[in-house]
Amino acid sequence: MSSSNLVAEAVLREIKSTRSITDNHLSILHFLYGKNLERATKIVDQRGVKRIVGEPSGRCVFQVVGESRRKEEYFCFAEHYCACYSFFYDIVNKGEQICCKHQLAAQLAVSVGACVEVKLSYNSAFGLEMKYLSPVHLFRTVMKANEVKPGRLLGLDVGHKYVGLAISDRENREALPLSVLVRKQTNIDLMAKDFRTLISELSLGGLVIGCCYTRNVSQVESFQVKDLVQDLRRREELQDVKFTYWEEHFTSKIVLNTINPLKYLHNNNKIVDYKAEAINRRRFDEKTAVDKLAAVAILQEYLDFMNRSSQLHNPSSTHDIERSIGGGT
Numbered sequence: 001m002s003s004s005n006l007v008a009e010a011v012l013r014e015i016k017s018t019r020s021i022t023d024n025h026l027s028i029l030h031f032l033y034g035k036n037l038e039r040a041t042k043i044v045d046q047r048g049v050k051r052i053v054g055e056p057s058g059r060c061v062f063q064v065v066g067e068s069r070r071k072e073e074y075f076c077f078a079e080h081y082c083a084c085y086s087f088f089y090d091i092v093n094k095g096e097q098i099c100c101k102h103q104l105a106a107q108l109a110v111s112v113g114a115c116v117e118v119k120l121s122y123n124s125a126f127g128l129e130m131k132y133l134s135p136v137h138l139f140r141t142v143m144k145a146n147e148v149k150p151g152r153l154l155g156l157d158v159g160h161k162y163v164g165l166a167i168s169d170r171e172n173r174e175a176l177p178l179s180v181l182v183r184k185q186t187n188i189d190l191m192a193k194d195f196r197t198l199i200s201e202l203s204l205g206g207l208v209i210g211c212c213y214t215r216n217v218s219q220v221e222s223f224q225v226k227d228l229v230q231d232l233r234r235r236e237e238l239q240d241v242k243f244t245y246w247e248e249h250f251t252s253k254i255v256l257n258t259i260n261p262l263k264y265l266h267n268n269n270k271i272v273d274y275k276a277e278a279i280n281r282r283r284f285d286e287k288t289a290v291d292k293l294a295a296v297a298i299l300q301e302y303l304d305f306m307n308r309s310s311q312l313h314n315p316s317s318t319h320d321i322e323r324s325i326g327g328g329t
Contacts, residue, residue, distance in 0.1 A: 004098055008032050015111040033104055039067060041103035046192070049109035050116045062115075064102040064103065078106040098120065129157035130233040130241045133206070139306040140245040142205035151205020155299025157248065157291050158209065158225045159183070163191070164291030166299045167202060173307060175299035180288040183228065194247065199241065207241065210248035210298035246302045 011028050030037050044047060048065035050073075066084070076082035079099075086100045088272040099107075130305055133141060142151045155175060157164035164179040179199075181191055198204060211225045225245075232238055272291045 002098075004032055008098060012111045017110075019111075021112065021292055034157055036101040039101040043067070043101070043105040044109050044112070044114050044209075046301055047114065047116055049114065050104050050118050051106075051110070052118045052120055062102075062106040062109075063118075064105050064208065066102070073209055074102050076100075076106060078100050078103050092272055123306075130229075130238050130243055133242050133244050135208075135244045135246060135302065136208045136306070136309070138208070138242055139302075139310075141242065143310075147155045151203055153299060153303070154178075154195075154202075154204050154207050155295045155302070156207060157294035157298055158228050160187045160224055162288055162291045163228070164288070164293070165198075166292065166295035167204075168299060168303060171220075172303055175303060177292045177296050180291050188231045189235065189258045192232055194237055195232070195241070196237040205242070207243035208246050208299050208302050209243055210294070211245045212248060234299035246298055250297050266303060 001060060005030065011025055015025055028039075033040070043065060046065070050063040051060055051326065053060045053065055060075050063073050063077055064082075066074060074083045076084075076087075077239070081087065082100045082102045084100055084102055087103070090097045106115075107308060137212050138153075142153060144150075150170075150172060153168040155166035155168075156228060157166075159184055163181045166175045167178045168175055174210075181194060195207075209225060209229065229243070278306060
């Protein structure tokens, strides 16, 4: 390493330790880099340096904006490489400079804490995370994957503390209650493993996640749903899982209003509906029962809509229905 590089590293370390640049620092850097210092500081001032960090390795690369009107962006390693023309012409071929302006901008941005931090996971970079499909696309994909034995669907009602689960039958026509998962910030890995186990054991083809929408259908309003989905998408166990969103229409509230009278009858030893007895095999846990049945409501509404749509777009199916209703031959 040349003496110029050693001096530059010492100055940049001092700047990084104080997060400030003195006149003495500027004079030394200007002596070493000349006009490239002015260009690099301009890039830093305009927040033109991105530091892209790969997860989980922690390795990083810089993406630096050029000065031209086209605002090209150059990938570079601050000390060893840049994709710009100047790096190959002035540094590699002619050896006239220590580094190009983009490399210098990256080093300065790190020293003064002016980088725009971007985190990139391996799964998202290579398309290996959970994949969102539109509701119709997911249903068609699941049904066509194996027409003899299509994959089943898992419905999710995402709450603050619990995630209610429901599963479709093998024909994807009826939703059945499954279980409830406890949701904590510290057990995301465990939840991902539970989902992976369910996917394998129950031959699941996708997830139907209940949510509330704003007027813009593409924007999911519920933060707790988005947070859970984002956490799960980063997990390697679920990298090939397909999912969609489905409007929940206050399903938890509707279910709660439905089962409250059943709870009252049960507690007063009166005539108890058989459905309430099934829910109360061990004890009547109101919250988890609501989440589980809300998941059933979400998934059932999705299945009903998709099956009706499939029949409407299938002339032969529609003809069969009309013939059976009308008594024709």
